[in-house]
Amino acid sequence: MQKAIDTFYKLLELLLIVLLAGMAVMVFLNVVLRYGFNSGINVSDEMSRYFFVWLTFIGAVVTFRENSHVGVETLVSLFGRKGRIICMILSNIVVIAVSAIFFWGTWKQSPINASMAAPVTGISMLWVYGIGYFTGAGVVLIALERLVRLLTGRVTEEEIAAFAGENMTLEQLAERT
Amino acid sequence: MTLVVFIVSLLGAMAIGVPVAFSLMFCGVVLMWYMGMFNTQIIAQNMIAGADTFTLLAIPFFILAGELMNAGGLSRRIIDFAIACVGHIRGGLGIVAIMAAVIMASISGSAAADTAALAAILIPMMAKAGYNVPRSAGLIAAGGVIAPVIPPSMAFIVFGVAANVSITQLFMAGIVPGLIMGIALVATWLLVVRKDDIQPLPRTPMKERVGATGRALWALGMPVIILGGIKAGVVTPTEAAVVAAVYALFVGMVIYRELKPRDLPGVILQAAKTTAVIMFLVCAALVSSWLITAANIPSEITGFISPLIDRPTLLMFVIMLVVLVVGTALDLTPTILILTPVLMPIIKQAGIDPVYFGVLFIMNTCIGLLTPPVGVVLNVVSGVGRVPLGKVIVGVTPFLVAQILVLFLLVLFPDIVIVPARWLH
Amino acid sequence: EFNDRNIRVSNGINEDHPVGNGIKAMQACLDQKSGGKLKLTAFWGGALGGDLQATQALRSGVQEAVVTSSSPLVGIIPALGVFDLPFLFANAQEAYTVLDGDFGDMMNEKLEAAGLVNLAYWENGFRNLSNSVRPVTKWEDFEGMKVRVMQNNIFLDTFQNLGANATPMAFGEVFSALETKAIDAQENPYVTIDTSKFFEVQKYVTETNHAYTPFLFLFSKPIFDSYTPEEQAALRECAVVGRDEERKVIQDLNKKSLEKIKEAGLEVNTLSAEEQARIREKSMVVYEKHKAEIGAEVVDAILAKLEEIRK
Numbered sequence A: 001m002q003k004a005i006d007t008f009y010k011l012l013e014l015l016l017i018v019l020l021a022g023m024a025v026m027v028f029l030n031v032v033l034r035y036g037f038n039s040g041i042n043v044s045d046e047m048s049r050y051f052f053v054w055l056t057f058i059g060a061v062v063t064f065r066e067n068s069h070v071g072v073e074t075l076v077s078l079f080g081r082k083g084r085i086i087c088m089i090l091s092n093i094v095v096i097a098v099s100a101i102f103f104w105g106t107w108k109q110s111p112i113n114a115s116m117a118a119p120v121t122g123i124s125m126l127w128v129y130g131i132g133y134f135t136g137a138g139v140v141l142i143a144l145e146r147l148v149r150l151l152t153g154r155v156t157e158e159e160i161a162a163f164a165g166e167n168m169t170l171e172q173l174a175e176r177t
Numbered sequence B: 001m002t003l004v005v006f007i008v009s010l011l012g013a014m015a016i017g018v019p020v021a022f023s024l025m026f027c028g029v030v031l032m033w034y035m036g037m038f039n040t041q042i043i044a045q046n047m048i049a050g051a052d053t054f055t056l057l058a059i060p061f062f063i064l065a066g067e068l069m070n071a072g073g074l075s076r077r078i079i080d081f082a083i084a085c086v087g088h089i090r091g092g093l094g095i096v097a098i099m100a101a102v103i104m105a106s107i108s109g110s111a112a113a114d115t116a117a118l119a120a121i122l123i124p125m126m127a128k129a130g131y132n133v134p135r136s137a138g139l140i141a142a143g144g145v146i147a148p149v150i151p152p153s154m155a156f157i158v159f160g161v162a163a164n165v166s167i168t169q170l171f172m173a174g175i176v177p178g179l180i181m182g183i184a185l186v187a188t189w190l191l192v193v194r195k196d197d198i199q200p201l202p203r204t205p206m207k208e209r210v211g212a213t214g215r216a217l218w219a220l221g222m223p224v225i226i227l228g229g230i231k232a233g234v235v236t237p238t239e240a241a242v243v244a245a246v247y248a249l250f251v252g253m254v255i256y257r258e259l260k261p262r263d264l265p266g267v268i269l270q271a272a273k274t275t276a277v278i279m280f281l282v283c284a285a286l287v288s289s290w291l292i293t294a295a296n297i298p299s300e301i302t303g304f305i306s307p308l309i310d311r312p313t314l315l316m317f318v319i320m321l322v323v324l325v326v327g328t329a330l331d332l333t334p335t336i337l338i339l340t341p342v343l344m345p346i347i348k349q350a351g352i353d354p355v356y357f358g359v360l361f362i363m364n365t366c367i368g369l370l371t372p373p374v375g376v377v378l379n380v381v382s383g384v385g386r387v388p389l390g391k392v393i394v395g396v397t398p399f400l401v402a403q404i405l406v407l408f409l410l411v412l413f414p415d416i417v418i419v420p421a422r423w424l425h
Numbered sequence C: 001e002f003n004d005r006n007i008r009v010s011n012g013i014n015e016d017h018p019v020g021n022g023i024k025a026m027q028a029c030l031d032q033k034s035g036g037k038l039k040l041t042a043f044w045g046g047a048l049g050g051d052l053q054a055t056q057a058l059r060s061g062v063q064e065a066v067v068t069s070s071s072p073l074v075g076i077i078p079a080l081g082v083f084d085l086p087f088l089f090a091n092a093q094e095a096y097t098v099l100d101g102d103f104g105d106m107m108n109e110k111l112e113a114a115g116l117v118n119l120a121y122w123e124n125g126f127r128n129l130s131n132s133v134r135p136v137t138k139w140e141d142f143e144g145m146k147v148r149v150m151q152n153n154i155f156l157d158t159f160q161n162l163g164a165n166a167t168p169m170a171f172g173e174v175f176s177a178l179e180t181k182a183i184d185a186q187e188n189p190y191v192t193i194d195t196s197k198f199f200e201v202q203k204y205v206t207e208t209n210h211a212y213t214p215f216l217f218l219f220s221k222p223i224f225d226s227y228t229p230e231e232q233a234a235l236r237e238c239a240v241v242g243r244d245e246e247r248k249v250i251q252d253l254n255k256k257s258l259e260k261i262k263e264a265g266l267e268v269n270t271l272s273a274e275e276q277a278r279i280r281e282k283s284m285v286v287y288e289k290h291k292a293e294i295g296a297e298v299v300d301a302i303l304a305k306l307e308e309i310r311k
């Protein structure tokens, strides 16, 4: 099971690489075409924006799993183990609630987005705005699993330290500026 | 009253450790509920529409350019070049640090990445030469936060999009204040080390100096391409960002040959993750910003501070103090995103130049990266340079004071920012 | 039978645009009819999001109203593409007759089916071309010119068909792109060329009148349906009052803006009648290409109506 999950995240990471590289190629190609050949590809402007949306909202789930989202740990880090666990429980409940609302809103908004086509490529906007399903569901699942472990006392010390902002990697610090 | 609901829900969620992006969503939900217009579609639609903006595409590309610059050996050559130029002067390594920081700032937009590269190379060298280590670490931290003030800058892009201000103009307006920050740091450094017993580096022979300059030339070409490209009108800021990334890739792989194809996926992935963290925050902020606007919160605040509206300097002074306080506890991007929709209508009403305000605001949020308890750049220097955080805080103090003084100098004399900005644009 | 209603009206343009005058006139009318109960709160400069985003919010019943040009909405109602067709209306009077008559009503039905109530057709106006390269007086002059257009296939095709290099670009980037010569030209109504200061970075203007785009005063259908019949009637009637004021102001302002553009030293050209006919003839391929997606019956209906008027 764990192996399947890890493979899934590896695939997501691969997707992130493809999306960012794809965006860069499309935008760069348009600069070259416009400056060098006085022409351009109309779809690339629009597609690169959609890649960006997917990158943001798939990446949001991956980075949530890694506890990389920017937080203010000042107060939490003052608490002892018990206080931190209580805050973790409350925090995960808030995250689950707002992500579920995000998912729900995406669902209610779906017919409206499905009935709209992108101006240049003509693809249904549900492909773009539907990413809310993935992000909403992904974050809810990760946070639910954490909540269950918190309530059954199976949370690791590492997670508690990460929650209080301790032992951040350089990459995680870089993501914050 | 809506203002109180906004502040309490946002701070409350952040205090119990909810990540800022989710806290902003939570604050949005609470505001909707309080205003009697609870509707889940407001959250879903505004979140995603936030990322569907071509201008913001500059963010991943500048991040990528910065990552490629570090992985491709460009940073190293910039530091070597600075050593060859000014290393032999008394207190020279400190000047080297600031000179390299300013050059790197004109290539990358990330304070943390620049600081890490500087700290890794320079702190051991400065320790060996007999400099006070915490003070050196503090100087490097203070130099690192120049990055978002000198273009390119993610902070300007985020602010420009949130405040609807020209990013090109912000970029041009940031150059001179960024340089002033650098000069102030050098002056402070020379002041504090004047009595220290330090071993200056031997003067680099002319031949070697030319060599170091030659090796750094490709890296030094990058700011020319970015700023020159935007200024000469070949490219928009978004396109300049992608050109910078491709250039860094070319130099790192073909010229310096330090970047191997197998390193590339890792570099791109890191840039993608950093992008996702920043952008998810931007999107969540657009939800709360929509509700702040719909609820007319800025007019509520204008009511409180109406006596200040006619005194722009005093108003700027008060706002800068507030931002400094907020910046002690909040990182750069969240500070920009939370305060911009609240402050911009007030700035406009007071008739303050939005570009001038943007530059001071960003400078102030950068200073926030150096103020405890939450000062990310302090953590970076402490981690990379292996200096305890408490000592870095002591070491950074004189430089922090210098930057705050520069900030308030610019509040008193707006022309220092406005005149060169007009001239450069 | 009037309730207290706060109607949030989103605008992509700024308050100094004639739409601001229209909204004031509409509010005065509403005050009179509803005894001050129906209140319009206008948001300017895209403060509540872009036009498209706001329109989607209307459809889901999140927000009450938006004043938007028809062009960005073709992804939702393809028939609106008819207003993007090049050289459709010859003058403003033709546009008013068509929009305020049966044809306008037919389009309103299509909007209703998408969850949008169009209270009235306001005016964005005829679009004209400005550039920094050369005077444009015949279609050959478009050759190789880098023209910024909206993200809209009909506009893209219109300019590509004329030999220009049509570049879609966000409105917010246009000024600096023109200034730095990343692009040569843009096309917008005179008022926009003036208020967005494009004339400061351009040398030539040609009165191409290549497209007349209406502004739609759209109301959210889910919200509109929840209002009382009296409130609905007041909104419809006052939107017409606002329309008349807005059209009057924009006509005046167009003249003033043109004067300002001339005073700034730009060379202003017009297309001769023969050249106009030549370009329209050349542009007919764009009509053919987009007829199916707009809806053949829509294109035929408007052309028939125009023929009737022109007799």
Ligand code: NA
Pocket: B104, B105, B106, B107, B108, B109, B110, B146, B147, B148, B149, B150, B151, B152, B153
């Ligand atoms: Na920078």
Ligand code: NA
Pocket: B327, B328, B329, B330, B367, B368, B369, B370, B371, B372, B373, B374, B375, B376
């Ligand atoms: Na701080």
